[in-house]
Amino acid sequence: MLSRTELLRGDFLHVFRDQVRLPDGATAQREYVVHPGAVMVVPLLSVSDRAAQIVLERQYRYPVRRTIIEFPAGKIDSGEDTWVCAQRELREETGYIASEWARAGVLHPVVAYSTEFIEVWFARGLSAGERQLDAGEFLDVFSASSEQLMDWCRTGEVTDAKTMVGALWLQNWLHGAWALDWRAVQSEGGGA
């Protein structure tokens, strides 16, 4: 990196342009969105022989002009632990509190023009409670089977990349190919 210019400080999007040195010595520009990072939760209502009942959301997403089926997800608050964020987002968006959590991994939704990463968490031992949506947030919470989710990924009913990555994790975990390391929540709503 040779120099940096702030191109845009919007209410939501924060964009920079950096002057960079390439491997061949030439200079080039890189424009990208700076994002605090996010978490996504795969909430398991029940699990039986290679299938699960999961919690999903249906939400109108303005940039793509359509209603999108997604796993619960949200941005990390400044300084917030990602596990605490996962618990907060699940509770706020769906009302559910989970007794056990496992961190599956991390994904980068758009490596070409955003710093965003999304940590993928699994949650089980769910108990229902009250949602606390942000102002201006409108979303439907519903449950579906893992088979239904896979079918929606195949047919194009589900197109959200993070949710499809959640489906990849869910499928491989349910089939015993990928392992999850579960940890119990010590106090309701708090960390370990």
Added chain:
Amino acid sequence: MLSRTELLRGDFLHVFRDQVRLPDGATAQREYVVHPGAVMVVPLLSVSDRAAQIVLERQYRYPVRRTIIEFPAGKIDSGEDTWVCAQRELREETGYIASEWARAGVLHPVVAYSTEFIEVWFARGLSAGERQLDAGEFLDVFSASSEQLMDWCRTGEVTDAKTMVGALWLQNWLHGAWALDWRAVQSEGGGA
């Protein structure tokens, strides 16, 4: 949508802010990147009993400050057919020409703040040729097994969301759960 403001016309990023009406009648703002759309190619060198040898790229991605393993992908040129784009990107980035193609589906990498969609194509019947990288494009092309790709998705060596969606498609196609509809290219480098 009530009104639209162009916030940024960068060399790469094009950002708008729209004033929108919410379901409850309130107004809100939506900031998002306008993107022409892209294609990703899952190139199959060989396929045998539930496993495949595939072509991947390793490329330093500035926004996330790391070298990312990805399937070949690129933006759609204005007015370009997505199948033609898939053939062009595969040839330019890897040198490969494929005799058969199948469109798997579409994904949205970041529904919260970009209009971007990525069409997912599979390619087989590969013959090697010369790469034609864009100026300032530096990437390594290599081959790996589908088992290796799945392992990298599990361990976090692969974190690129579109590539993980490609892995989801590849896994389910190889196991016979999801079908692909193959079409032959009629003339080398052109459309059907």
